[in-house]
Amino acid sequence: xxxxxxxxxxxxxxxxxxxxxxxxxxxxxxxxxxxxxxxxxxxxxxxxxxxxxxxxxxxxxxxxxxxxxxxxxxxxxxxxxxxxxxxxxxxxxxxxxxxxxxxxxxxxxxxxxxx
Numbered sequence: 001x002x003x004x005x006x007x008x009x010x011x012x013x014x015x016x017x018x019x020x021x022x023x024x025x026x027x028x029x030x031x032x033x034x035x036x037x038x039x040x041x042x043x044x045x046x047x048x049x050x051x052x053x054x055x056x057x058x059x060x061x062x063x064x065x066x067x068x069x070x071x072x073x074x075x076x077x078x079x080x081x082x083x084x085x086x087x088x089x090x091x092x093x094x095x096x097x098x099x100x101x102x103x104x105x106x107x108x109x110x111x112x113x114x115x
Contacts, residue, residue: 020103020114021081028075029092030066037065079104079111 041061046054069075076094081104083089093111098104103114 021083021106023098023100023102023104023111024080024082024088025100026098027078027080027090028070029078030069030075031092032076033065033067033069033074034062035065037068038062040065081106081111 038058038061041057041059041064042054043057044061045057049056076092077097078090078092079098080088080090083106091106091109091111096111096113098111098113104111105114106112
């Protein structure tokens with residue numbers, strides 16, 4: 001029985017296609033700018049206009065913070081990835097760079113090169 005299992009497992013592993021996800025596109029990710037700008041706007045708005053000022057300041061600050069981050073060239077990379085089942089999802093990747101068409105593996109919330 002043991003003699004049959006090894007060749008069977010090897011032939012199945014060769015016959016099955018490799019499963020890797022594909023990078024479709026790259027876009028700038030300004031999540032940090034949104035957060036910093038939103039908190040700063042919240043504080044300044046609350047000091048100047050009370051509760052309504054806090055809401056308005058947070059909204060304006062979030063968009064302003066993202067614009068500052070992108071304008072200064074400090075945007076991180078985000079990638080749209082197509083999975084084997086055809087679905088797409090957006091992932092941030094601050095430590096690795098990919099090009100459209102690259103094969104990747106999803107590891108938690110980050111991307112890694114396919115092996």
